[in-house]
Amino acid sequence: MTSPPQRTAASPTPVVGLTLGCDYNPEQWSPTIWEQDVRLMRQAGVDLVAINIFGWSHLEPRPDEFDFDSLDRVVNLLHRHGIRINLGTGTASPPPWLTTRHPEILPMAADGTRRYPGGRQAWCPSSPIFRRRALALVDEVARQYGAHPAVALWHVSNELGCHNAHCYCDESAEAFRRWLQKRYGTIETLNDRWGTTVWSQRYGDWSEVQPPRLALSAGNPSQTLDFHRFSSDELLDYYRDEVAVLRRHSTKPITTNFMVTAHIRNLDYWRWAPEVDLVANDHYLDHRLGEPTAELAFAADLTRGLATGRPWMLMESSTSAVSWQPHNLAKAPGELLRNSLTHVARGADAVCFFQWRASAQGPEKFHSAMLPHAGTDTATWREVLRLSAALNRLDEVAGSTVEAEVGLLFSWQSWWATEGESRPSQSITYLDQVHRAYRALRELGVTTDVVAPTARLDRYRLVVVPCLHLVTDDEAAAIEAYVAAGGHVLVTFFSGIVDHDDRIRLDGYPGAFRDLLGVTVEEFVPLLPEVEVSLDTGARARLWAERLRVTTADPVARYVEGPVTGVPAVTRNSFGAGTAWYLATELRADALRDVVREAIRMAGVRPLGPEGDGSVEVVRRRADRRSYLFVINHGTADIQYTAAGIDLVTGDVVRGLVRVPAGDVRVIREESA
């Protein structure tokens, strides 16, 4: 048995070991409650507290009049108790005096109507007045606390682009034109790249170009795509401006909370991630999805991809129900621990919650918190203490990195392009296709890195390319080179269809991958949602088919019924020293898993987890000579897993079959490492 390792310094989070943290909104409570809060935070082992996220109207109650008294008290109170601070710049929501004096900062929807204040984030990302005012606040906050010893991290704004990513006002239109001018140089180039000959859209002058405001028919998809890119860049520019102000007064790390989660797709985080000192994500289980736990694992793996494999921070999650879904489900006993440790297993070194104390007022009064309305004699509080104890026992895991043999390519730009207004089938959505591929891998016990199409691929035995509709020439060439050199790839339908400008790649689909896959497709043949067709392997397929011919590929499965009977639906091609699979239809989950099982077998992928319904997740984190095996049992029956080492959760020495009770988690520091 190896001796207990030293804590690692490799974790990028501002606290030694694994961090437990929360958002705290003391402005909602009286100072007598603050004292109680901090005592309970200590009892719960809270290391890091995010404050001043929505502080603007308190800090600057009237224009240019700043009042730091209560924030000072909270900062010093936390400091006295040894709790580190994740300090918000306070700019997330403008105060009413600002929107009243300057209604022109309010965002405008695509139909030209303004959005009133009354909610949050009511500001246009291109508004110079908003920016000037917000940066003035950041300057004051940074001057005040930039060197404060309790401040461990800066939290810029909050979930940038959650509500206000797309603004269509005149100010935004001007900014969009400037962005386009920088990108294309001349209006002729823009005309060419946007294909404005279609529907008489040729522009003679920049001033004629608009954001994609609500029109009578479908708009120009290249314009819409560029508006997505612009909107993401515009907020990134805003983030950079806040960072520049903070840097004048502080050397502390700076970040902002991303929203890598289902349904929010406004920012291209591949462009953002290199700009934050530490990747931080907010994640909430979404019960509108079929399998929220699978989506949690996916989001965590994608967040790790953004952190280029390094540890990252879960900046927000919930202890139990949220308050913004149609049905806000409470967490079952043990679920809080499993959810949190799934993030840790997949690379998080910090687990933080929104929020510390459940609000008594406001739109989030029904949102769970670490400290519920009912106080400490509650299941949630006990679950929080249990998590805290587990994180303490797992401190040594901090800084280690996750092992994965499979890479899955993910692209926000492809997401935007895939879901253009006019497309072959509205039933094909990007995230759904990505999640299906991911779930098949997860159910086969495989750990997957979710990475950018520009990522280094040669470290993977298999690369999965789901619905990569928009792909650049360079990205396609890198995928081809990877396979030519002996890599294995699995591409799913609607990939490789358009270039960077959203222009169809001609001479047969799937344009960019035709040679790699050894097929050519002359026509898409979408199926109505209720139609299912059989393949000669017995598999069932739906939603999508293609009039496909193999050129060099071998057919693996063909349709035996439906509009393209006899045509291959699944193919495999030898390309250079490697293998390229193509799925030209949406296979039912069991059939998809059969294909993926064969692909991972041929690629030599060694799954860590058992094959099943995904209710057992096994992930390994490694650091130098140590490794940690996370075995998470979401199921209702006990399971057994073979391992040897020390179970850090129970402290038991284990060798051979380890029992993981239903709903529980084991983390084994492995002996062999």
Ligand code: GAL
């Ligand atoms: C996040 C937000 C928090 C809180 C939370 C509730 O989007 O950053 O302020 O609203 O959701 O789930």
